[in-house]
Amino acid sequence: MSNIISIENLVKRFGEKIAVDHFSLHVEEGEILGLLGPNGSGKTTTINCLLSLLQYDKGDIQIFGKPMSPDAYDIKSKIGVVMQNIAIVDTLNVYENVDFFCGLYINDKKTRQQYVEEALEFTGLTEYKKYKPKKLSGGLLRRLNIACGIAHKPKLVLFDEPTVAVDPQSRNAILEGIRKMNREGTTVIYTSHYMEEVEELCSRIVIMDHGKNVANGTAAELKASLKNRETIRIGIPNLSDDIIHQVKEINHVYEAVRDEDNLLIRCDGGEHNLVHILSFLSDSNIPFGHVSTEQPTLNDVFLAITGKELRD
Amino acid sequence: MPVFKATLRSVRAYITTIIIYFVVFAVFGTMTSRMNAGISDTRYQDVQLEVAVIDNDHSDLSEALTNYIDKTQKLVDNKTEDPQELNDNVRFDIYDYVLVIPEGFSESITADNLEYYSSSDSASGYLMTEKIRTYITDIVVYLGSGYSMDEAISLTDAQTLENETTDVSILNETGTKQSSYLSGMYTFLAYSLLMMLSICIGSVLTYLAENDIRNRIAVSGMSFRSRYIGLISAVLVIGFILTISMTVFTVLTGMEDPTINKIGYYILNEFALMFVGIGIAYFISSISHNTNIINMLSNMLTLSMAFLCGVFVPSELLDKTIVAASHFMPLYWYVQATTYINDHALGQIFSSDFISYLLIQLLFAVIFFVGGLVISRKKEQYAI
Amino acid sequence: MFGRIFIYKFKALIRSHWLIGWNFLFPLVLATAFSLGFGNLIDDDPISFHTMDVGYVAEEDSTFLTVLETLSKSTDEREAVINLHTYNSEKNAKQALADKEIDGYYLLDSEDIHTTVSENGIVSTTLLQIVKDYKNFQTTIKNIAIDHPENLESAVELMGSDLEIIKQHSFGHSNSPYLQYFYALLTMTSLFGSWISTFTLQGMCANMSERGKRFECAPGHKFKAIAAGALAGILIQSASNAVLVIYIVTVLKIDLGLNLGLILLITTLGSALGITAGTFMGALLKKPVLLVAVPMTYAMLCSFFSGLMVASIKQYVQYYVPFLNKINPGAVMSDSLYIASNYGLTREFYQDITIMIVIIIIHIILSGVILRRRNYASI
Known part of the structure; x- marks a missing residue:
């Protein structure tokens, strides 16, 4: 696998404020890379620098192994962009919009026609072909925004928060579409502050905060970096300090606390923790009621790394 | 109260528009009114033309001729000797007449050497040419009858001077009806006031016509009555402020106008026009909620009316059919009322004629308002 | 592209x-x-020269009427300067002026020519200029008759002739x-x-x-x-x-x-x-x-x-x-x-x-x- 994008030590300042702070990133072919971070963490700025829309203060950006510049047309022709805000021409209808933006990349009329049709099909807009953007709902507009960005079948697509303010149905359609594109060989960079989306979609995740790359890995790897891997909650009617003390002795349990009638047990790894705990309770003839376990989320990862919630 | 305040606040967005039209009024209104202002007078006065003389001869005769023009007319700086530019200057009223005295003129006076520029066949051109022709004819006749040049000049000068006292009077019964500075200002004001009102109020009304905002206000628990009282009083306050500010400017610049005592009637008329403006604003805002289109419709409607109803071009100069058609526009009646105030003595203004002019304007305001109402209802019905 | x-x-x-x-x-x-x-x-164009309607009230014949009659004839070069209306009394002329039928009128009595107009302006000034020209003509004749009576005849003839003195600079046509x-x-x-x-x-x-x-x-x-x-x-x-x-x-x-x-x-x-x-x-x-x-x-x-x-x-x-x-x-x-x-x-x-x-x-x-x-x- 080869590096499609390599960003080394990117620095971008807006006056006194550092928006991107020595940020490095490598994306390999075939990946869906999730760029996760709270609002204002520098995701969009990084994307704009990557696309050579923004001048940056320091750093090196290479795409497809070549340095990226405003005039690097051969690189640009292989990139698709789906902006955070809707970027279409109001006065052109759906088909014309896709054709217009696709036309900036594809010269051959026949190929373009085919690509445009495919993009419309892909985003489920075929039946809205003749509609003016004004007549489309918010979700359909987002889909049109995507169709305009991907119609030319780019090798690399940047999605900048494509699902902001989109209904669940459209969101699922969009995510499914991205997966399909990826299966067909497209490398994807996906920025979002919705961690479920990123977790579900991305093969690798980079967490950004204050312009820095604070964590990097698959969802599982990131979670594995946490001490807390599993939280088990068991309802025990006659919970005594003795029981708590004994539970703490079980392998991998590093914390056991009382929460009203419940016992909260946190484990730092290992397998079959629940089985071990439950068999201990049965063996000791301790009656227990409901049992639930919680896996850590990316939010927990983010919380652990930055000390704040992702959705601030 | 909240609707009242919000409406007033949203006018701030149109402050540039207000300033632009106010400046247009302040600059061009005063300029044209000052230019056209005359005092009705029963004493006769010769018209003095602005004449530029280009003397390339510098002889006694050419200087005497220049001197004669200087005494009877207003001599102005020609600034250029380029024939086209001289011609353009007389065509566009920079001055009325240009006389070019060629070199060697005094040696061959009757060789058709003098050349003049005037706006094609203007009456002023005819008058000035006649004056010059008479003056030079005198000189030629005297020279041909055995006088010296000096004698000819002094005789001609003496007799032209004497002729200035020719008996003339103005018929008392007709009197001259010149338009005063105030009447000029109040005529021009119609354009600016209508533009301001229709653009600002028209645009402000769109905020409240937006379905979402209207619904949000509707569910706010505020009574229909207090909402509309708030809206209407805000619109009236905006109208009053704009109307009053234009009058204040007019009064401040027109203190010396001898007809300033008629100001009350002008203001009364202006307020009638204010209601027309508000009516037009409502009408236009019912057609479109796009401020850009409101701006455009206001421009089209007001500009056209201003041209047809005698604001920019006096009604007497317009085609008869156009004047007849303009009876169906509110501005016509406003201008009529202004002329009426100007042409009548203070005590005679308050008459059934004058009142009917005001009432017709108010009627138009109502028509525009009802028109707007009908359009908004229809739009709601068909959900356009 | x-x-x-x-x-x-x-x-x-x-x-x-x-x-x-x-x-x-x-x-x-x-x-x-x-x-x-x-x-x-x-x-x-409202500033164009138009034939002026002029009233004339006279108790006796005068050379001034001849001048007016000459002016009321159109020539090849221009339309008539005036359109002459004769009235038998000043009252009628005044009425016509008040009714805007005429722009002004001349009243001739034994002493002088009195001009009456309805308002100040270019038309009135031009009407008065006609009188001034006429009087000027008289003065010139008078002066010559006193100083050089031998040249009187030729002077009158000279005044009556169309002297070529002044012409308009022409650009051909203009809009x-x-x-x-x-x-x-x-x-x-x-x-x-x-x-x-x-x-x-x-x-x-x-x-x-x-x-x-x-x-x-x-x-x-x-x-x-x-x-x-x-x-x-x-x-x-x-x-x-x-x-x-x-x-x-x-x-x-x-x-x-x-x-x-x-x-x-x-x-x-x-x-x-x-x-x-x-x-x-x-x-x-x-x-x-x-x-x-x-x-x-x-x-x-x-x-x-x-x-x-x-x-x-x-x-x-x-x-x-x-x-x-x-x-x-x-x-x-x-x-x-x-x-x-x-x-x-x-x-x-x-x-x-x-x-x-x-x-x-x-x-x-x-x-x-x-x-x-x-x-x-x-x-």
């Missing part, structure tokens, strides 16, 4: 309501208003100055193109809109794209001008004094000027509100100073600060129309055309320098 961008920009523009409204409809409405307002004055309003209107319409241009540019620059970002992410030369957009703008603007010109000439039936081809040539050049001015503005400005306000102000200000609201304003500028007329694109364009219609294709005409081309080139170069940059310090 050029062709496609051109076609799509063209489509996007002609579907914009505001554009059709301001650039097509508004000029037509204004032209109609001008025509209704000035149409009359173009055919018959009504009121046409300036229409030239200024064509100028305004052309300069409205600047608005089209900032609008087009908005979709092409990453620092102006999201569409612009998408546009700049695409491979392809920005200049080529901007040129395609500008060309679409010029085409639409020229079409709008053509519609306006044809409307003025065929529907309003106003003779602009120029052949259609030449007007369209000048207005197309004017459109190019407006469009490139807009490109320059778009290169400089970022705020969306300014992208509308600045072109509008520019178009209105330039056309105002070329005579849109007061026809003579351009000439006033020419009189006081002629330099301004050379750098105001509005004045230059309307001047080229004015000169071509009144004086033909003179040196000044070509000078105007050259200035327009130079301004266009300056716009292009300056916009090129600014727009060359494709990445921005902030967006």
Whole structure:
């Protein structure tokens, strides 16, 4: 696998404020890379620098192994962009919009026609072909925004928060579409502050905060970096300090606390923790009621790394 | 109260528009009114033309001729000797007449050497040419009858001077009806006031016509009555402020106008026009909620009316059919009322004629308002 | 790619309501208003000399009547100076004056000629001038009779002859100055193109809109794209001008004094000027509100100073600060129309055309320098 994008030590300042702070990133072919971070963490700025829309203060950006510049047309022709805000021409209808933006990349009329049709099909807009953007709902507009960005079948697509303010149905359609594109060989960079989306979609995740790359890995790897891997909650009617003390002795349990009638047990790894705990309770003839376990989320990862919630 | 305040606040967005039209009024209104202002007078006065003389001869005769023009007319700086530019200057009223005295003129006076520029066949051109022709004819006749040049000049000068006292009077019964500075200002004001009102109020009304905002206000628990009282009083306050500010400017610049005592009637008329403006604003805002289109419709409607109803071009100069058609526009009646105030003595203004002019304007305001109402209802019905 | 961008920009523009409204409809409405307002004055300028209606009341015969009778005959060169009405009493003449049947009347008694007019003005002054001339004639004769009686006969003869003293400088034909309003209107319409241009540019620059970002992410030369957009703008603007010109000439039936081809040539050049001015503005400005306000102000200000609201304003500028007329694109364009219609294709005409081309080139170069940059310090 080869590096499609390599960003080394990117620095971008807006006056006194550092928006991107020595940020490095490598994306390999075939990946869906999730760029996760709270609002204002520098995701969009990084994307704009990557696309050579923004001048940056320091750093090196290479795409497809070549340095990226405003005039690097051969690189640009292989990139698709789906902006955070809707970027279409109001006065052109759906088909014309896709054709217009696709036309900036594809010269051959026949190929373009085919690509445009495919993009419309892909985003489920075929039946809205003749509609003016004004007549489309918010979700359909987002889909049109995507169709305009991907119609030319780019090798690399940047999605900048494509699902902001989109209904669940459209969101699922969009995510499914991205997966399909990826299966067909497209490398994807996906920025979002919705961690479920990123977790579900991305093969690798980079967490950004204050312009820095604070964590990097698959969802599982990131979670594995946490001490807390599993939280088990068991309802025990006659919970005594003795029981708590004994539970703490079980392998991998590093914390056991009382929460009203419940016992909260946190484990730092290992397998079959629940089985071990439950068999201990049965063996000791301790009656227990409901049992639930919680896996850590990316939010927990983010919380652990930055000390704040992702959705601030 | 909240609707009242919000409406007033949203006018701030149109402050540039207000300033632009106010400046247009302040600059061009005063300029044209000052230019056209005359005092009705029963004493006769010769018209003095602005004449530029280009003397390339510098002889006694050419200087005497220049001197004669200087005494009877207003001599102005020609600034250029380029024939086209001289011609353009007389065509566009920079001055009325240009006389070019060629070199060697005094040696061959009757060789058709003098050349003049005037706006094609203007009456002023005819008058000035006649004056010059008479003056030079005198000189030629005297020279041909055995006088010296000096004698000819002094005789001609003496007799032209004497002729200035020719008996003339103005018929008392007709009197001259010149338009005063105030009447000029109040005529021009119609354009600016209508533009301001229709653009600002028209645009402000769109905020409240937006379905979402209207619904949000509707569910706010505020009574229909207090909402509309708030809206209407805000619109009236905006109208009053704009109307009053234009009058204040007019009064401040027109203190010396001898007809300033008629100001009350002008203001009364202006307020009638204010209601027309508000009516037009409502009408236009019912057609479109796009401020850009409101701006455009206001421009089209007001500009056209201003041209047809005698604001920019006096009604007497317009085609008869156009004047007849303009009876169906509110501005016509406003201008009529202004002329009426100007042409009548203070005590005679308050008459059934004058009142009917005001009432017709108010009627138009109502028509525009009802028109707007009908359009908004229809739009709601068909959900356009 | 050029062709496609051109076609799509063209489509996007002609579907914009505001554009059709301001650039097509508004000029037509204004032209109609001008025509209704000035149409009359173009055919018959109110300052023109018209035969004056004059009353004459006399108790006895007089040579003055002979003079008046001469003046009431039209000659080859001009219409009659006066139209003489004779009244048998002053009362009748007064009534006629009050009824506006006549502009003034002369009353002759044994002592003098009394002139009565209804108001001050050029007509009254001219009526009085007739009396002054007559009296002047008498004085001259009297003077000669005293000083050189031997020459009296020849003097009278000399006075009666048509002396060749003064003639009008003639440029051949000339059009009504009121046409300036229409030239200024064509100028305004052309300069409205600047608005089209900032609008087009908005979709092409990453620092102006999201569409612009998408546009700049695409491979392809920005200049080529901007040129395609500008060309679409010029085409639409020229079409709008053509519609306006044809409307003025065929529907309003106003003779602009120029052949259609030449007007369209000048207005197309004017459109190019407006469009490139807009490109320059778009290169400089970022705020969306300014992208509308600045072109509008520019178009209105330039056309105002070329005579849109007061026809003579351009000439006033020419009189006081002629330099301004050379750098105001509005004045230059309307001047080229004015000169071509009144004086033909003179040196000044070509000078105007050259200035327009130079301004266009300056716009292009300056916009090129600014727009060359494709990445921005902030967006």
